[in-house]
Amino acid sequence: MLRTLLLAAVMALGLLLPDTAAAHAVLVDSLPAPKAKVVGSKVEFNLHYNSRVDAKRSRLTLKGPAGARALEVRQGKTEADLAADIVTLAPGGYVLHWDVLSVDGHVSRGQVPFTATER
Ligand SMILES: [Cu+2]
Numbered sequence: 001m002l003r004t005l006l007l008a009a010v011m012a013l014g015l016l017l018p019d020t021a022a023a024h025a026v027l028v029d030s031l032p033a034p035k036a037k038v039v040g041s042k043v044e045f046n047l048h049y050n051s052r053v054d055a056k057r058s059r060l061t062l063k064g065p066a067g068a069r070a071l072e073v074r075q076g077k078t079e080a081d082l083a084a085d086i087v088t089l090a091p092g093g094y095v096l097h098w099d100v101l102s103v104d105g106h107v108s109r110g111q112v113p114f115t116a117t118e119r
Contacts, residue, residue, distance in 0.1 A: 025102035
């Protein structure tokens with residue numbers, strides 16, 4: 001009963017606010033792609049969004065076997081792209097966490113898991 005009410009409330013909210021969600025930066029595609037395998041000797045990151053993003057106020061954090069590290073973020077090919085690179089990455093499983101400010105002033109977040117291999 002409570003669950004049904006909650007679900008109805010959530011659905012009603014979704015119907016009332018269809019535009020605000022669409023305005024946030026949504027990840028369209030990424031390099032590495034989710035669950036991709038990359039060679040760890042040089043990894044290039046590129047995140048492409050559906051809208052312009054502020055590279056100076058966006059953060060990329062890489063979590064892996066040796067812990068978390070912040071990447072140096074720069075604007076990518078277009079104003080809707082963020083880029084970063086790493087020269088060496090030990091083999092293992094990683095998750096790239098993105099925390100992005102879009103032009104509408106809203107922050108959105110997500111993550112891209114991938115694996116680094118020797119060769
Ligand atoms: Cu927004």
